[in-house]
Amino acid sequence: MNNLTESLNVNEIIKDFPILNQEVNNNRLAYLDTTATSQTPIQVIDVIDDYYKRYNSNVHRGVHTLGSLATDGYENARETVRRFINAKYFEEIIFTRGTTASINMIARSYGDANINEGDEIVVTEMEHHANIVPWQQLAKRKQASLKFIPLTEDGELAIEDVKATINDNTKIVAITHVSNVLGTINDIKAIAEIAHEHGAIISVDGAQGAPHIDLDMQSLDVDFYSFSGHKMLGPTGIGVLYGKRALLNEMEPVEFGGDMIDFVEKYDASWADLPTKFEAGTPLIAQAIGLAEAIRYIQNLGFDAIQAHEHELTAYAYDKMSEIEGVEIYGPPKDRRAGVITFNMTDVHAHDVATAVDTEGVAVRAGHHCAQPLMRWLNQSSTARASFYIYNTKEDIDQLVESLKQTKEFFSYEF
Template identity: 60%
Template sequence: MNIQAIKEQFPILQQEVNGHPLVYLDSAASSQKPRSVIDAISRYYETDHSNVHRGVHTLGSRATEAYEGAREKVASFLNAAHPEEIVFTRGTTTALNLVASSYARSVCKEGDEIVITPMEHHSNLIPWQQAAKATGATLKYIPLQPDGSLSLADVEKTITPNTKVVSVTYVSNVLGVVNPIKEITAIAHRNGAVMVVDGAQSTAHLKIDVQDLDCDFYAFSGHKMCGPTGIGALYGKKSLLEKMEPIEYGGEMIDFVDLYESTWKDVPYRFEGGTPIIAGAVGLGAAIDFLQQIGLDEIDKHERRLAAYAYDKLTAMDGITVYGPSSNRVGLVTFNLGDIHPHDVATVLDSEGVAVRAGHHCCQPLMRWLNVSATARASFYLYNTEEDIDRLADALLKTKEFFGHAIG
C-alpha cells in the first residue's frame, strides 16, 4: 500500500489544525471520505437525483439503478447469498434496533435468554435491555477475561438451550479486541439461538463473509468505512427477514392498503419505509469500490501493524495505561495518562494538531469494568502512518510536561 498516495485522496487531511499538519486519529468514531466518494455523491445530485422505484422517467430510472446497484455492491462486499438480504438503514444503531424490536420481541418470552457481553457499544446493549423488559426474557452477559477478551469456555457456559438471541460486537470500539464470531455463532446455533453481529468496527477493516461466519444478522455503518453519514445496512438471512414484521410504516413499504388493513412488500422493501437514503447508498457503493481497489486484507495488515506499533510506543511511556489485549487487536489504542482527565488530554493533543477521541465511547458498563470513568482513544485507518503515531507520542510528552503534577 502506498499510504501517501492514499492519503492524498482525502481532501480533509490536507490541512493544518492549530498551526500543525492534521493527524486524524479518530476513525473509529467516523472515517474521512476520499474524493471518489465525495464526487459520487455530488454527481448523483447534479445529474441523477429523483425518487426511486416509482418514477418511470429517465431520472427516476437512473436513481433506482444507482440505489439498487449499491445494494448489490453491499451484498457482494459481505458475500450475502441474495441482494434482498440487505436492508438499508441509517446505520448500525438502526439496524440493531430493527432486529431487537422486530425479531427478538416476536420470538422471546419469559424464561428465554438474550446473551451479550459487557464490551458492547450502547447501540448493541440498550436495544436488548428493552427487548428483555418487553418480553420477560433474561439478559445475560458473557464475562470478560482480564485483558478484555472472550473465552470460548465462558461462551459455552453462558449460552444455553434457553437462549434465543446472541449479539456480540465483532471488534470492540474501546479495546480493539477481535472476537471469535464464527466460533460464537456455532455455539449459538448448537443451542438453537440466532447470532447477531455488531459490525460497526469490523466492516471497514476486515474482509467480511457472512456466509462463512454463518451469522444470522450483521449490522454496519457506512461512515466508518469511507462512506457518508446516515447510511448503513442490516444483513439478515432471507428466511428470517421474511418472518419479521416492519417497525416503521408509510409509503414504499406497503403492497396493498385498505381502510382497515394493509399488506407489506417483500423483503427488503418492507423495512425501508419512506423515501430512502438514496445519495447515502450511492456514496456507500463508491466507498466499497474504493476499499476493494485497495484490498481489505491489505488494510487489515496495515492497521494491525499500526496498532502493534502504537501499543508498544505508548506502553513504553511512563504514566500511560493502555487497555485491552497486547495482540489480536484492530487499529486502535485506548489509554489514560496518569490522573489527567481524557478530555484535557485530547484538548492538549488537539493544540498539536492531533485528533483523538475522549470519553466513555458509548460503553459505560465497560468503563466501569475497567474501573475508569473515561479514556482517550487513538484509532487508525488506511491513511495513517507510523509517523502519525510518533506525532501522537510527541504530543503526549508535551501533555505530560503541561500536567506534570498529575502524572502518577
C-alpha cells in the same frame, strides 16, 4: 513512509482525502479518530455530488429517465453490498440509517415476536450502548433475562466462557465483531456455532468489523450483521442490516408508509416483498450510492493490505506509547487487537489529554465511548482513544506520542 507496508501506497491514499490537507492549531492534522467516524475520499464525494447534479430523483415508481437512473444507482448499490459481505440473496440487504437503527429493528421486529418470559438474551460488557440498550429494553418488555459473557483479564472472550453462558434458554446472542474501545476481535464464527447448537440466533454489531475485516456471511453463518457507512469511508446517515432471508421473511416491519406497502385498503394493508418491506419512505438514495463507492475504494486496496498496514501501525503505536511513564493501555496485546489503542495518563483526565493533544493537531477521542458498562469493568470513568486506518502513518503516531509527552510535562510529571 517510515518503512510502512509497501502494499499500501499511503502517500497516494492521503491525496484522496481533501480534509487531511489542512492544519489544526497551526500543526499538521493527525486524524486518529476513525473508530468514531472515518474520513471520506474524493471518489465518494464525487459520486454523491454527481447524483445531486445529474440525476437527483426518487426511486422505484418513476418511469422517467432520472427516476430510472436513480433506481439503478440505488439497487446497484445494494448488489455491491451483497457481494462485499458475500450474502446469498439480494433481498438480504436492508438499507437503514446506521448500525444503531439496524440493531433496533432486529430487537423490535424479531425480538418482540420471538422472545418470551424466561428466555435469555446473551451479550458482553464490551458492547457499544447500541448493542446493549435495545436488548435491555426487549428483556424488560418480555420479562426475559439479560446475561453477560465474562471478559478475560485482557478484555477478550474465552470460548469456555461462551459455552458456559449460552444454553438452551438462550434465544438471542448479540455481540460485537470488534470492540470500539479495546480493539478485541471476537471469533464470531465459533460463537455462531455455539449459539446455533442451542437453537439461538446471533446478531453481530459489525460497525468496527466491516471497515477492517473481509466479511463472508456464508462462512460466518450469522443470522444478522449490522454496520454503518460513516465508519468505512462512506457518508453519514446510512447503514446496512444483513439478515438471513428466511428470518426477514417472517419478520414484521417496524416503520410504515411509502414504498414498503403492497396494497392499502381503508382498514388494512399488506407489505411489499423483501427488501422493500423494511425501507419505508423515500430511501437513502445518495447515501447508498456513496456507500457503494466507498466499498469499491476499500476493495481496490484489498483487506490483506489494509490489515497489514493497520497491524504495523498499531504495534508501532503500542510500543511507543508503552514507553511513556504513566500511560496505561487497555485491552489485548498488540498482536491480538484491531487498530485501536485506548489509554489513560495517570492523574490527567481523558478529556484534558484529548484537549491538550488537539493543540498539537492530533485528533483523538475521549469519554466513555458509548460503552459505560465496559468503563465500569475497567474501573475508569473515561478513557482516551487513538484509532488508525488506511490514511494514517507513523508520522501521525510520532506526533501523538510527542504531544502526550508535552501533555505530561505540562501537568508537571517527571520523565
